[in-house]
Amino acid sequence: MTRILVVEDEIFVATEIExxxxxxxxxxxxxxxxxxxxxxxxxTVDVALVDLNLQDGPTGIGIGRTLAQAHGVTVVYMTANPSQLGYGVPGTVGVLSKPVTERDLRAAVAYVVARRATADAIPPARLQLFSEPNVGPTK
Incomplete structure (x- = not known):
């Protein structure tokens, strides 16, 4: 069973994602x-959905990097500010721009869960991939 962490400081958004x-x-x-x-x-998690700007400031980029690189978590960022990620964060999958519809969220979650299990998953249109997950952005 895939275990997913929601890293989000807006409680109503976070509970809807959950x-x-x-x-x-x-x-x-x-x-x-x-x-x-x-x-x-x-x-305790396999996948994390990570916002960039949290209660303690713009810590989401570092959180995602640490989760992916140090803990092997499959990370997708969800943010209204995707440009803050530049070309991507090494080890993370990509970014889903907010606002996010339930359909977009379902498609992104299904993709990252499938991607974690097999390389044959097809990314949804709204999910901007950085480069190969766990490799880092190409330059």
Whole structure:
């Protein structure tokens, strides 16, 4: 069973994401609104959906990098500010620009879960991939 962490400081957004994850049959491990709480759950998750600007500031980029590189978590950023990610973050999959519809969220979650299991998954149109996951952006 895939375990998914929601790293988001807007509680209404986070609980809606959690609800969709659970409806899809995955385990929503919890909601982290800052770096400390996200990294405390790092060893318990397979996938993380990470916003950039959290309660403790713009820590999302570093959180995603640490989750992916140090813990082997499959990371997708969800943000209204995708340009802050530049060409991408090494080890992470990509970014889904907010606002996100439920359909977009479902498609992105299904893709990253399938991608974690096999390389044959087709990315949804709204998910901007950085480069090969776990390799880093091409220059």
């Amino acid at each position: 609800h969709v994850i659970e409806e899809m049959g995955f385990v929503a491990v919890g909601i982290a609104s800052d770096e400390r709480s996200a990294l405390a759950l790092a060893s």
